[in-house]
Amino acid sequence: MMKLVIINYGSGNLHSVHKSFETVNQSLGNPYEILVSSSANEISQSDKIVLPGVGAFGECKNALMSYDGLLTSLEDVVINKKIPFMGICVGMQLLADQSSEFEINEGLKWIPGEVVKLDSNKNFPIPHMGWNEIEFIDHPLFSDCSQKSDFYFVHSYYFKLQSKDNLLATTKYPNELTAAVIKDNIFGTQFHPEKSHSNGMKVIKNFLNWRP
Protein backbone atom coordinates (compact mmCIF):
# COMPACT_ATOMS: atom_id res chain seq x y z
CA MET A 1 0.00 0.00 0.00
CA MET A 2 1.24 3.49 -0.83
CA LYS A 3 1.85 5.96 1.96
CA LEU A 4 0.67 9.54 2.07
CA VAL A 5 1.98 11.68 4.90
CA ILE A 6 0.19 14.82 6.03
CA ILE A 7 2.88 16.74 7.85
CA ASN A 8 1.94 17.55 11.42
CA TYR A 9 3.86 20.56 12.61
CA GLY A 10 1.21 22.00 14.88
CA SER A 11 -0.92 23.68 12.20
CA GLY A 12 -4.51 24.18 13.38
CA ASN A 13 -6.61 22.63 10.66
CA LEU A 14 -4.99 19.18 10.45
CA HIS A 15 -8.22 17.45 11.39
CA SER A 16 -10.10 18.87 8.38
CA VAL A 17 -7.27 18.10 5.98
CA HIS A 18 -6.94 14.57 7.32
CA LYS A 19 -10.70 13.90 7.15
CA SER A 20 -11.04 15.21 3.59
CA PHE A 21 -8.13 13.12 2.32
CA GLU A 22 -9.48 10.04 4.14
CA THR A 23 -12.91 10.53 2.59
CA VAL A 24 -11.51 10.81 -0.95
CA ASN A 25 -9.11 7.92 -0.36
CA GLN A 26 -12.05 5.74 0.72
CA SER A 27 -14.00 6.67 -2.42
CA LEU A 28 -11.03 5.45 -4.48
CA GLY A 29 -10.91 2.11 -2.62
CA ASN A 30 -8.19 3.07 -0.12
CA PRO A 31 -5.07 3.04 -2.31
CA TYR A 32 -3.17 4.97 0.37
CA GLU A 33 -2.36 4.58 3.99
CA ILE A 34 -2.77 8.14 5.26
CA LEU A 35 -0.55 9.19 8.13
CA VAL A 36 -0.48 12.41 10.08
CA SER A 37 3.10 12.67 11.22
CA SER A 38 6.08 14.86 11.99
CA SER A 39 8.55 11.99 11.91
CA ALA A 40 11.51 12.35 9.53
CA ASN A 41 11.52 8.59 9.14
CA GLU A 42 7.84 8.41 8.05
CA ILE A 43 8.40 11.28 5.62
CA SER A 44 11.41 9.61 4.02
CA GLN A 45 9.31 6.48 3.38
CA SER A 46 6.27 8.24 1.97
CA ASP A 47 4.96 8.20 -1.61
CA LYS A 48 3.11 11.49 -1.40
CA ILE A 49 3.33 14.47 0.94
CA VAL A 50 0.78 17.09 2.00
CA LEU A 51 1.88 20.22 3.84
CA PRO A 52 -1.09 22.08 5.34
CA GLY A 53 -0.71 25.49 6.89
CA VAL A 54 -2.75 28.02 8.81
CA GLY A 55 -1.41 31.06 10.60
CA ALA A 56 1.52 33.36 10.07
CA PHE A 57 4.36 32.46 7.66
CA GLY A 58 7.15 32.97 10.20
CA GLU A 59 5.44 30.89 12.90
CA CYS A 60 4.81 28.08 10.41
CA LYS A 61 8.42 28.14 9.15
CA ASN A 62 9.80 28.06 12.70
CA ALA A 63 7.45 25.23 13.65
CA LEU A 64 8.56 23.26 10.60
CA MET A 65 12.22 23.73 11.58
CA SER A 66 11.63 22.75 15.20
CA TYR A 67 11.18 19.05 14.38
CA ASP A 68 14.42 17.14 14.26
CA GLY A 69 15.38 16.12 10.73
CA LEU A 70 11.93 16.93 9.30
CA LEU A 71 13.10 19.53 6.75
CA THR A 72 16.07 17.43 5.64
CA SER A 73 13.93 14.38 4.87
CA LEU A 74 11.27 16.58 3.27
CA GLU A 75 13.82 18.15 0.91
CA ASP A 76 15.28 14.73 0.18
CA VAL A 77 11.98 13.11 -0.86
CA VAL A 78 10.56 16.12 -2.71
CA ILE A 79 13.68 17.55 -4.39
CA ASN A 80 15.86 14.46 -4.88
CA LYS A 81 13.33 11.61 -5.12
CA LYS A 82 10.71 13.86 -6.71
CA ILE A 83 7.66 12.36 -5.00
CA PRO A 84 4.39 14.32 -5.49
CA PHE A 85 3.98 17.13 -2.99
CA MET A 86 0.99 19.35 -2.23
CA GLY A 87 1.14 22.51 -0.12
CA ILE A 88 -2.07 24.14 1.11
CA CYS A 89 -2.41 27.86 1.92
CA VAL A 90 0.63 28.78 4.07
CA GLY A 91 1.92 25.28 3.22
CA MET A 92 2.06 26.54 -0.38
CA GLN A 93 3.43 29.96 0.52
CA LEU A 94 6.35 28.28 2.34
CA LEU A 95 7.66 27.14 -1.07
CA ALA A 96 8.62 30.74 -1.91
CA ASP A 97 12.01 32.42 -1.49
CA GLN A 98 10.72 34.64 1.28
CA SER A 99 7.70 36.31 2.89
CA SER A 100 7.25 39.82 4.22
CA GLU A 101 4.47 38.89 6.69
CA PHE A 102 5.33 40.80 9.94
CA GLU A 103 9.04 40.58 9.09
CA ILE A 104 11.15 39.05 6.32
CA ASN A 105 11.33 35.27 6.71
CA GLU A 106 13.04 32.90 4.34
CA GLY A 107 10.97 30.19 2.71
CA LEU A 108 11.98 26.79 1.37
CA LYS A 109 13.03 28.37 -1.97
CA TRP A 110 11.53 25.54 -4.02
CA ILE A 111 9.59 27.87 -6.33
CA PRO A 112 11.01 31.33 -7.14
CA GLY A 113 8.97 34.28 -5.90
CA GLU A 114 7.94 36.02 -2.72
CA VAL A 115 4.92 36.20 -0.44
CA VAL A 116 3.55 39.75 -0.20
CA LYS A 117 0.51 41.47 1.31
CA LEU A 118 -2.68 41.86 -0.71
CA ASP A 119 -3.38 45.44 -1.77
CA SER A 120 -5.79 47.11 0.63
CA ASN A 121 -8.91 48.65 -0.86
CA LYS A 122 -12.15 49.83 0.76
CA ASN A 123 -14.33 47.64 -1.45
CA PHE A 124 -12.17 44.57 -1.01
CA PRO A 125 -11.83 43.69 2.68
CA ILE A 126 -8.73 41.84 3.83
CA PRO A 127 -8.42 38.91 4.56
CA HIS A 128 -9.62 37.76 1.15
CA MET A 129 -12.13 35.43 2.78
CA GLY A 130 -14.74 33.27 1.12
CA TRP A 131 -15.58 31.53 -2.13
CA ASN A 132 -13.95 32.85 -5.26
CA GLU A 133 -13.69 31.67 -8.85
CA ILE A 134 -10.48 30.29 -10.24
CA GLU A 135 -9.17 29.96 -13.77
CA PHE A 136 -6.65 27.23 -14.37
CA ILE A 137 -4.34 25.96 -17.06
CA ASP A 138 -5.33 22.58 -18.42
CA HIS A 139 -3.66 20.07 -16.08
CA PRO A 140 -4.44 16.63 -14.56
CA LEU A 141 -4.66 18.30 -11.11
CA PHE A 142 -7.76 20.19 -12.28
CA SER A 143 -9.25 17.29 -14.19
CA ASP A 144 -13.10 17.26 -13.94
CA CYS A 145 -13.12 20.83 -12.60
CA SER A 146 -14.90 23.59 -14.55
CA GLN A 147 -13.26 26.91 -15.29
CA LYS A 148 -14.54 29.63 -12.94
CA SER A 149 -15.65 27.15 -10.30
CA ASP A 150 -15.56 28.35 -6.69
CA PHE A 151 -12.99 27.48 -4.05
CA TYR A 152 -12.66 28.67 -0.45
CA PHE A 153 -9.90 31.21 0.20
CA VAL A 154 -8.77 32.83 3.40
CA HIS A 155 -5.53 34.82 3.29
CA SER A 156 -4.05 38.31 3.55
CA TYR A 157 -0.78 37.53 1.73
CA TYR A 158 -0.24 35.92 -1.65
CA PHE A 159 2.50 34.18 -3.59
CA LYS A 160 3.92 36.57 -6.19
CA LEU A 161 5.65 34.20 -8.59
CA GLN A 162 8.80 35.13 -10.42
CA SER A 163 7.91 33.07 -13.47
CA LYS A 164 4.56 32.45 -15.18
CA ASP A 165 5.83 28.90 -15.79
CA ASN A 166 4.94 28.04 -12.20
CA LEU A 167 1.44 29.55 -12.36
CA LEU A 168 -1.27 26.89 -12.52
CA ALA A 169 -4.38 28.81 -11.47
CA THR A 170 -5.44 32.36 -10.69
CA THR A 171 -8.26 34.17 -8.93
CA LYS A 172 -9.24 37.85 -8.94
CA TYR A 173 -9.51 40.09 -5.86
CA PRO A 174 -9.61 42.68 -7.47
CA ASN A 175 -6.25 42.04 -9.17
CA GLU A 176 -5.18 38.69 -10.48
CA LEU A 177 -3.67 36.52 -7.72
CA THR A 178 -1.93 33.17 -7.60
CA ALA A 179 -4.47 30.46 -6.74
CA ALA A 180 -2.27 27.42 -7.51
CA VAL A 181 1.39 26.80 -8.33
CA ILE A 182 3.20 23.97 -10.06
CA LYS A 183 6.80 22.94 -10.59
CA ASP A 184 7.47 19.37 -11.72
CA ASN A 185 6.29 17.20 -8.80
CA ILE A 186 5.47 20.20 -6.56
CA PHE A 187 1.89 21.48 -6.38
CA GLY A 188 0.39 24.11 -4.13
CA THR A 189 -2.96 25.83 -3.65
CA GLN A 190 -3.74 29.14 -1.99
CA PHE A 191 -7.34 27.99 -1.54
CA HIS A 192 -8.35 25.29 0.92
CA PRO A 193 -9.45 22.18 -1.01
CA GLU A 194 -10.43 20.58 2.32
CA LYS A 195 -12.97 23.40 2.83
CA SER A 196 -14.11 23.71 -0.78
CA HIS A 197 -16.85 21.09 -0.72
CA SER A 198 -17.18 19.01 -3.92
CA ASN A 199 -14.75 21.15 -5.98
CA GLY A 200 -12.09 20.69 -3.32
CA MET A 201 -12.70 16.95 -3.22
CA LYS A 202 -12.03 16.81 -6.99
CA VAL A 203 -8.63 18.47 -6.54
CA ILE A 204 -7.76 16.11 -3.68
CA LYS A 205 -8.79 13.15 -5.83
CA ASN A 206 -6.67 14.45 -8.71
CA PHE A 207 -3.69 14.80 -6.39
CA LEU A 208 -4.14 11.22 -5.15
CA ASN A 209 -4.24 10.02 -8.78
CA TRP A 210 -1.42 12.30 -9.94
CA ARG A 211 1.68 10.74 -11.52
CA PRO A 212 3.92 13.70 -12.44
Place this chain on the structure above:
Amino acid sequence: MLKKRIIPCLDVNNGRVVKGVNFINLIDAGDPVEQAIIYNEEGADELCFLDITASSDNRSTLFDVVKKTAENCFIPLTVGGGVRTLDDISTLLHSGADKISINTTAVDNRSFVSSAANKFGSSTIVIAVDAKKDKNNRWKVFTHGGRNETNIDAIDYCMEVAELGAGEILLTSMDKDGTKSGFDNELLNKITTKISIPVIASGGVGTLEHMYEGVVEGGASALLAASIFHFGEYRIQDVKRYLADKKIPVRI
Protein backbone atom coordinates in the same frame (compact mmCIF):
# COMPACT_ATOMS: atom_id res chain seq x y z
CA MET B 1 -15.52 37.48 -8.13
CA LEU B 2 -15.67 36.90 -4.38
CA LYS B 3 -19.10 35.59 -3.40
CA LYS B 4 -21.33 36.87 -0.61
CA ARG B 5 -21.53 34.07 1.93
CA ILE B 6 -24.74 32.61 3.32
CA ILE B 7 -24.15 31.19 6.79
CA PRO B 8 -26.74 29.21 8.75
CA CYS B 9 -26.13 29.68 12.45
CA LEU B 10 -26.82 26.94 14.95
CA ASP B 11 -27.16 28.09 18.54
CA VAL B 12 -26.35 25.03 20.59
CA ASN B 13 -27.57 24.49 24.13
CA ASN B 14 -26.65 21.22 25.85
CA GLY B 15 -26.08 19.55 22.49
CA ARG B 16 -29.36 20.68 20.86
CA VAL B 17 -30.02 23.48 18.39
CA VAL B 18 -32.16 26.19 19.94
CA LYS B 19 -33.45 29.52 18.77
CA GLY B 20 -34.57 32.40 20.94
CA VAL B 21 -36.40 35.65 20.38
CA ASN B 22 -34.36 38.72 21.45
CA PHE B 23 -31.89 36.36 23.10
CA ILE B 24 -34.46 34.66 25.38
CA ASN B 25 -37.36 32.16 25.14
CA LEU B 26 -35.43 29.26 23.66
CA ILE B 27 -37.19 26.89 21.27
CA ASP B 28 -35.75 23.46 20.38
CA ALA B 29 -34.80 23.23 16.70
CA GLY B 30 -33.13 19.85 16.32
CA ASP B 31 -29.88 17.90 16.32
CA PRO B 32 -26.90 20.10 15.39
CA VAL B 33 -24.90 17.52 13.45
CA GLU B 34 -27.91 16.40 11.38
CA GLN B 35 -28.79 20.01 10.62
CA ALA B 36 -25.21 20.87 9.70
CA ILE B 37 -25.07 17.99 7.22
CA ILE B 38 -28.31 19.14 5.58
CA TYR B 39 -27.08 22.74 5.26
CA ASN B 40 -23.76 21.51 3.88
CA GLU B 41 -25.57 19.52 1.19
CA GLU B 42 -27.91 22.41 0.40
CA GLY B 43 -25.01 24.72 -0.42
CA ALA B 44 -24.31 26.69 2.76
CA ASP B 45 -21.04 28.60 2.32
CA GLU B 46 -20.01 28.18 5.95
CA LEU B 47 -21.52 26.95 9.17
CA CYS B 48 -21.56 28.68 12.51
CA PHE B 49 -22.04 27.02 15.90
CA LEU B 50 -22.55 29.22 18.91
CA ASP B 51 -22.53 27.37 22.20
CA ILE B 52 -24.95 29.19 24.43
CA THR B 53 -24.76 26.62 27.24
CA ALA B 54 -22.05 28.77 28.80
CA SER B 55 -21.55 26.37 31.70
CA SER B 56 -18.16 24.79 31.33
CA ASP B 57 -19.25 21.31 32.51
CA ASN B 58 -21.10 20.77 29.25
CA ARG B 59 -18.23 21.80 26.95
CA SER B 60 -17.42 18.25 25.92
CA THR B 61 -20.83 18.05 24.24
CA LEU B 62 -19.80 20.94 22.00
CA PHE B 63 -16.44 19.39 21.11
CA ASP B 64 -18.25 16.24 20.08
CA VAL B 65 -20.73 18.19 17.91
CA VAL B 66 -17.86 20.08 16.25
CA LYS B 67 -15.87 16.91 15.65
CA LYS B 68 -18.76 15.00 14.09
CA THR B 69 -19.70 17.99 11.92
CA ALA B 70 -16.12 18.47 10.70
CA GLU B 71 -16.00 14.81 9.72
CA ASN B 72 -19.01 15.23 7.47
CA CYS B 73 -19.00 18.82 6.21
CA PHE B 74 -16.12 20.04 4.07
CA ILE B 75 -16.92 23.73 4.34
CA PRO B 76 -15.59 26.24 6.89
CA LEU B 77 -16.89 25.93 10.40
CA THR B 78 -16.92 28.82 12.88
CA VAL B 79 -17.40 27.95 16.53
CA GLY B 80 -17.92 30.25 19.48
CA GLY B 81 -19.47 30.62 22.90
CA GLY B 82 -17.57 30.67 26.16
CA VAL B 83 -14.11 30.99 24.58
CA ARG B 84 -11.91 32.36 27.37
CA THR B 85 -8.34 31.16 26.85
CA LEU B 86 -5.86 30.39 24.08
CA ASP B 87 -6.21 26.75 25.14
CA ASP B 88 -9.97 26.92 24.48
CA ILE B 89 -9.19 28.08 20.94
CA SER B 90 -6.61 25.39 20.45
CA THR B 91 -9.00 22.66 21.64
CA LEU B 92 -11.78 23.85 19.32
CA LEU B 93 -9.40 24.03 16.34
CA HIS B 94 -8.23 20.52 17.06
CA SER B 95 -11.86 19.36 17.25
CA GLY B 96 -12.28 20.59 13.67
CA ALA B 97 -13.30 24.25 13.88
CA ASP B 98 -11.73 26.56 11.29
CA LYS B 99 -12.56 29.89 12.85
CA ILE B 100 -13.20 30.81 16.45
CA SER B 101 -15.70 33.43 17.49
CA ILE B 102 -14.84 35.39 20.62
CA ASN B 103 -17.25 37.69 22.40
CA THR B 104 -17.12 38.57 26.13
CA THR B 105 -13.44 37.72 26.60
CA ALA B 106 -12.43 40.21 23.90
CA VAL B 107 -14.48 42.96 25.54
CA ASP B 108 -12.99 42.25 28.98
CA ASN B 109 -9.44 41.90 27.72
CA ARG B 110 -8.59 43.57 24.42
CA SER B 111 -5.06 42.14 24.38
CA PHE B 112 -6.61 38.67 24.06
CA VAL B 113 -7.59 39.62 20.49
CA SER B 114 -4.01 40.36 19.46
CA SER B 115 -2.52 37.37 21.26
CA ALA B 116 -5.10 35.04 19.66
CA ALA B 117 -4.51 36.58 16.21
CA ASN B 118 -0.74 36.29 16.57
CA LYS B 119 -0.88 32.70 17.69
CA PHE B 120 -3.55 31.31 15.37
CA GLY B 121 -3.56 33.82 12.50
CA SER B 122 -5.96 36.73 12.02
CA SER B 123 -8.16 34.77 9.66
CA THR B 124 -8.95 32.29 12.46
CA ILE B 125 -10.24 34.96 14.84
CA VAL B 126 -13.81 36.22 14.50
CA ILE B 127 -14.91 38.87 16.98
CA ALA B 128 -18.61 38.56 17.79
CA VAL B 129 -20.21 41.84 18.75
CA ASP B 130 -23.69 42.04 20.28
CA ALA B 131 -24.91 45.61 19.90
CA LYS B 132 -28.01 47.47 21.01
CA LYS B 133 -29.07 51.08 20.56
CA ASP B 134 -29.37 53.09 23.77
CA LYS B 135 -31.72 56.00 24.49
CA ASN B 136 -29.18 58.45 23.07
CA ASN B 137 -29.20 56.59 19.73
CA ARG B 138 -25.75 55.17 20.21
CA TRP B 139 -25.00 51.50 19.84
CA LYS B 140 -23.53 49.88 22.92
CA VAL B 141 -21.70 46.57 23.20
CA PHE B 142 -23.35 43.90 25.36
CA THR B 143 -21.59 40.86 26.81
CA HIS B 144 -22.45 37.49 28.38
CA GLY B 145 -24.90 36.52 25.64
CA GLY B 146 -26.58 39.92 25.71
CA ARG B 147 -27.20 39.99 29.46
CA ASN B 148 -24.65 42.65 30.47
CA GLU B 149 -24.58 46.18 29.14
CA THR B 150 -21.23 47.92 28.77
CA ASN B 151 -20.46 51.55 28.14
CA ILE B 152 -18.47 50.69 25.03
CA ASP B 153 -19.47 52.23 21.71
CA ALA B 154 -20.03 49.37 19.23
CA ILE B 155 -18.60 51.20 16.21
CA ASP B 156 -15.42 52.27 18.04
CA TYR B 157 -15.08 48.75 19.39
CA CYS B 158 -15.24 47.18 15.91
CA MET B 159 -12.55 49.57 14.67
CA GLU B 160 -10.40 48.74 17.67
CA VAL B 161 -10.59 44.94 17.33
CA ALA B 162 -9.95 45.19 13.57
CA GLU B 163 -6.78 47.11 14.40
CA LEU B 164 -5.81 44.48 17.00
CA GLY B 165 -5.84 41.69 14.41
CA ALA B 166 -9.39 40.32 14.22
CA GLY B 167 -9.96 38.65 10.84
CA GLU B 168 -13.70 39.19 10.74
CA ILE B 169 -16.58 40.69 12.71
CA LEU B 170 -19.82 38.90 13.43
CA LEU B 171 -22.18 41.75 14.19
CA THR B 172 -25.48 40.88 15.87
CA SER B 173 -28.09 43.54 16.39
CA MET B 174 -29.90 42.73 19.63
CA ASP B 175 -32.69 45.13 18.68
CA LYS B 176 -33.33 43.13 15.54
CA ASP B 177 -32.50 39.58 16.61
CA GLY B 178 -35.52 37.29 16.33
CA THR B 179 -37.82 40.08 15.10
CA LYS B 180 -37.72 39.21 11.38
CA SER B 181 -37.77 42.90 10.51
CA GLY B 182 -34.42 42.96 8.66
CA PHE B 183 -30.79 43.50 9.63
CA ASP B 184 -29.77 46.74 11.34
CA ASN B 185 -28.39 48.13 8.08
CA GLU B 186 -27.74 51.55 9.55
CA LEU B 187 -25.34 50.08 12.11
CA LEU B 188 -23.86 47.68 9.55
CA ASN B 189 -23.18 50.50 7.14
CA LYS B 190 -21.51 52.64 9.79
CA ILE B 191 -19.14 49.77 10.55
CA THR B 192 -18.49 48.35 7.07
CA THR B 193 -17.52 51.79 5.76
CA LYS B 194 -15.03 52.28 8.60
CA ILE B 195 -13.16 48.99 8.75
CA SER B 196 -11.39 46.92 6.12
CA ILE B 197 -12.09 43.41 7.45
CA PRO B 198 -15.19 41.42 6.44
CA VAL B 199 -18.38 41.87 8.47
CA ILE B 200 -21.01 39.16 8.88
CA ALA B 201 -24.52 40.60 9.32
CA SER B 202 -26.62 38.87 11.98
CA GLY B 203 -29.96 39.37 13.69
CA GLY B 204 -33.33 40.17 12.21
CA VAL B 205 -33.55 38.52 8.83
CA GLY B 206 -37.09 37.43 7.97
CA THR B 207 -37.40 37.73 4.19
CA LEU B 208 -35.23 37.28 1.11
CA GLU B 209 -35.28 41.01 0.56
CA HIS B 210 -33.68 41.50 3.98
CA MET B 211 -30.73 39.44 2.74
CA TYR B 212 -30.37 41.70 -0.29
CA GLU B 213 -30.57 44.82 1.88
CA GLY B 214 -27.88 43.48 4.22
CA VAL B 215 -25.46 43.36 1.29
CA VAL B 216 -26.49 46.53 -0.55
CA GLU B 217 -27.42 48.85 2.33
CA GLY B 218 -25.37 47.30 5.10
CA GLY B 219 -22.27 46.41 3.08
CA ALA B 220 -22.01 42.95 4.66
CA SER B 221 -19.58 40.36 3.26
CA ALA B 222 -21.66 37.52 4.66
CA LEU B 223 -25.20 36.99 5.93
CA LEU B 224 -26.00 34.89 8.92
CA ALA B 225 -29.44 33.53 9.72
CA ALA B 226 -30.93 30.94 12.02
CA SER B 227 -34.69 30.63 12.32
CA ILE B 228 -35.65 31.21 8.68
CA PHE B 229 -33.54 28.17 7.81
CA HIS B 230 -34.24 25.99 10.87
CA PHE B 231 -37.97 26.12 10.51
CA GLY B 232 -37.83 25.63 6.74
CA GLU B 233 -39.29 29.00 5.71
CA TYR B 234 -36.47 29.35 3.19
CA ARG B 235 -33.85 26.98 1.89
CA ILE B 236 -30.27 28.10 1.30
CA GLN B 237 -30.82 27.88 -2.45
CA ASP B 238 -33.90 30.16 -2.26
CA VAL B 239 -31.67 32.88 -0.81
CA LYS B 240 -28.95 32.31 -3.38
CA ARG B 241 -31.25 32.29 -6.37
CA TYR B 242 -32.95 35.46 -5.15
CA LEU B 243 -29.62 37.24 -4.67
CA ALA B 244 -28.24 35.95 -7.99
CA ASP B 245 -31.31 37.33 -9.80
CA LYS B 246 -30.50 40.69 -8.25
CA LYS B 247 -26.89 40.48 -9.49
CA ILE B 248 -25.34 39.80 -6.10
CA PRO B 249 -22.45 37.33 -6.55
CA VAL B 250 -23.22 34.05 -4.75
CA ARG B 251 -21.99 30.49 -5.05
CA ILE B 252 -24.77 28.45 -6.65
